[in-house]
Amino acid sequence: MDAVDWRGNTIHLKGVPALRNEKTGKIRVYPSEVSKAEMRSLAQQYSLEPRDVALLLLLYAKPGHFEKGKMYYKYHVNKSLFYLWKELEKEGLGDAFPLDEFEAADRGPIPKNLEDDLKRLEEKRIISSKWREKRASKITELTPQGLAVAEKLWNEVAEPLRKTILKIKETIFALDPKTIRDRVHRDYPEYKKTYIKEDTD
Numbered sequence: 001m002d003a004v005d006w007r008g009n010t011i012h013l014k015g016v017p018a019l020r021n022e023k024t025g026k027i028r029v030y031p032s033e034v035s036k037a038e039m040r041s042l043a044q045q046y047s048l049e050p051r052d053v054a055l056l057l058l059l060y061a062k063p064g065h066f067e068k069g070k071m072y073y074k075y076h077v078n079k080s081l082f083y084l085w086k087e088l089e090k091e092g093l094g095d096a097f098p099l100d101e102f103e104a105a106d107r108g109p110i111p112k113n114l115e116d117d118l119k120r121l122e123e124k125r126i127i128s129s130k131w132r133e134k135r136a137s138k139i140t141e142l143t144p145q146g147l148a149v150a151e152k153l154w155n156e157v158a159e160p161l162r163k164t165i166l167k168i169k170e171t172i173f174a175l176d177p178k179t180i181r182d183r184v185h186r187d188y189p190e191y192k193k194t195y196i197k198e199d200t201d
Contacts, residue, residue, distance in 0.1 A: 003034050005156075013037040035096035042156055043098075046149050047124070050098035052117060053153055054084060059127070059142050060150035061162070063170035069142040069150070071173070072132075075107075075199035077140055079180050080172045082109045086188070087164050097161070104191060107199040108184055121146075138201050 001018075005011050016037045019028045036050070043050045058080050062068035071077050085099045100111035111117075118140065121127045126146040130139050142150055154162065172180065177198035185192045 001029065001034075003038065005038065005158075011038065011041070013041055015040070032093070032096040035093075036098055039098050042153065046153070048126075048149075049117065049120075051100045051113070052121065052126075053157070054081060054097065054099055055114075055117065055121075056126070056142070056146065056150040056153055057157065057162075057165050058084065058169060059140065060147070060154050061165045061169045063166045063173070066169065066173055069147050071140050072137060074138040074140060074201040075177055075180065076172055076175075078110055078114065078199060079108065079184070080168055081111050081114070082184075083168045083172060084165065087168060091160075091164075104194040106194065106197045108181060108195040109188075109191060110199075 001013055001016050003011055003013055013034065014037070016029055017033050020026070021028070039053055040050045043053050048056075055077070058077070059069055059071060071080075081100065082102055085094065085102065088094050088097055088099075100113050100117070102109040103112050118127065118129055122129055125143050126149060128139075128141050128143055130141075131137070132139055175183065177200050181195055181198055184195055
């Protein structure tokens with residue numbers, strides 16, 4: 001089907017689920033499915049999985065004085081992706097943007113496929129991942145190739161999504177493990193029983 005992106009440009013999308021009324025012949029599609037198809041198409045242009053887009057955008061985002069293209073702790077990656085999902089859910093867009101599944105682990109909500117995704121993206125030379133300070137924390141960073149891809153993705157996605165990502169990164173980036181855990185417990189009490197350890201990687 002043909003659709004229109006946020007700039008008003010016509011884009012052709014494939015694989016959009018649709019319902020056809022047998023009496024009238026009219027076809028109905030859900031906006032969230034169109035949005036997901038658009039993200040799938042965007043990811044395919046760079047040989048990525050659709051859920052990779054959120055990770056690369058979070059790494060690329062530069063709120064205020066923060067450094068672009070890098071997160072110094074893996075727990076920031078975990079919880080930024082979680083809060084992105086929840087924020088989009090609040091805005092009625094929870095199903096409109098491809099994100100990972102989240103598991104309720106003892107270190108809080110963790111993206112189910114993140115470890116495998118990081119390895120795959122490292123093999124593709126999109127990101128680099130390394131331990132620092134005697135394995136006390138893990139740095140996740142966009143490579144020069146990854147920065148170029150992420151910049152293109154950043155310019156393609158709609159401005160409201162970019163603003164949401166910037167807000168989340170600015171909020172989570174400066175928080176330590178205990179503060180993040182306390183915040184998740186406050187914002188989402190259903191995780192209190194499972195989120196018992198600090199996420200410190």
